[in-house]
Amino acid sequence: MMAVATEQPAADLREPAGWRRTKNRVATVLMWVAFVCTLVPLGFVLVTVIAKGASAISWQFLTKGPIPPNVLPVTIGGMGPAVVGTLEITGFAALIAIPLGVLGAVYINEYGGNRALARLIGFMADVMTGVPSIVMGLFIFTIWVLHFGYSGLAGSFALGCLMLPVVIRSSYEMLRLVPDSLREASYAVGATKARVTVTVVLPAAIGGIVSGALLAIARAAGETAPLLFTILVVESTNTNLFSGPNTALATQIFINAQQPFTGAQQRAWGAALTLIAIAFILMLAARIVTARFTRYTR
């Protein structure tokens, strides 16, 4: 007993032993294991790409062209055409898919209600998410390339088709999270449905919508299969998105990595690192922009 004389025994506030504590510990360990399991491969990929690709990176590599024949060392020419191609093709794909996707999500969540059309669009978007990217490439090949030839635009269509369902789904989930009380508050001062959507619902959801759109862009920028069928491959920069074959980092990685020559392989690693860096910069930029939009959410 302690110095303070008490008639009652001291309260035991330790965590009770037994099955409950065991379960808690097992679950905690499992979560840590899962965390490490997901992080380790990611870390390996990053370290490997940086280790193997960093030596190839130079201002010349990033901006100059043409892309040299496979046998030449990495110091000659550069990946400039592929960087330009990736930016213009993915950029235009985003320009098609993001407005369409966000508007589609707005229709499903704000206007569609329980209507059959809204449910059909939602269902089709989910089905589209599951379509393999190579099938999407073949689809654009059949309906566009066979009639109008290879072009960056065809690549944008293919990538846009891949992004669209992702943008619809992620935007829809974000719009669904906007509480009805905010919509009611807007209606209660005499807003029309369109006003409610534009001035309250979309601003409240913009952070999540941008995040979803970015993930879609980053994924599309790395797609190779759909581009093989739609843009072909060229060695020099083609700034005209709308006509003539084009090239992109992803397809260049695919082609160069298959070669036995060290120069080509280094070019592939360098292109891979460039692609990752572009995605990273994009994410960072978008985070900064959305932070401005969402500064009032807390």
Add this chain to the structure above:
Amino acid sequence: MEQSEQNVAAKTELPKPTALEQAAPQDVSGTPGRPIFDVRNVSVWYSAFKAVTDVSMTIHENEITAFIGSSGSGKTTVLRAFNRMNDLVPGARVEGEMHYRGTPLYGKDVSPIAVRRRIGMVFQKPNPFPKSIYDNVAYGPRINGERNRRKLDEIVERSLRRAALWDEVKNRLKSSGLALSGGQAQRLCIARTIAVEPDVVLMDEPASALDPIATGAIEDLMRELKKQYTIIIVTHNMQQATRVSDRTAFFSVLTDSKNDTRTGVLIEYGSTRQIFEDPQDSRTQAYVTGRMG
């Protein structure tokens, strides 16, 4: 002399004092305001469920009318019928006649947008937009076409002053409306509602999520606001009804045991003093004396 005797006589006629007596109800002023809403035999349906049956009442200008009653008695449903908020609920429909200043609220060419522009609403849970305090108040005027920066500044200041919030937020108009405390947020919502200069303000349990001090602030505000607006308030708090309202409507649930349906009905409607001191219906008496609900 004679007159004072009469007063004494009148006082002794009052029913047995109740626990609520201390909170002396305000009497309806001698000349009641003009009727602003005329409700005749209104029933509200949610799909196949009849939420409220056969409500008839007249709401008067520049008065505070309180709706009291237990949960499920249809108070909020009736309140939301006044500015057509129920239109937003799929499957909701209103039967009967509801006139606002002589115009049928559910008439063919009546726009719910125009209705809500004149009949604003404050909700149970404070729901400021995730925007700055300034933008929250300026929201209504802006969507109604006000673009002039100077005028907006004026409206924002006037509304926040009327909502008794100006002094607390005047130095941080650009900070988020979500950063306010519950009571401040609710006053911000009131400022947002009155910024569009509505004719009527509907309040759905505006103080139920607030502490007594914030509640007192909101009630003072309501007394102040009724000089310019007509207020209808739904409340679970009977003391609140006696403190602020001029008239009180008591709603109750009618249960039909045969086919197990429940529906809200208006039991009694009169001056707040009469409802609390001389209820005509036994159910009203049971409710206001705390024996039921």
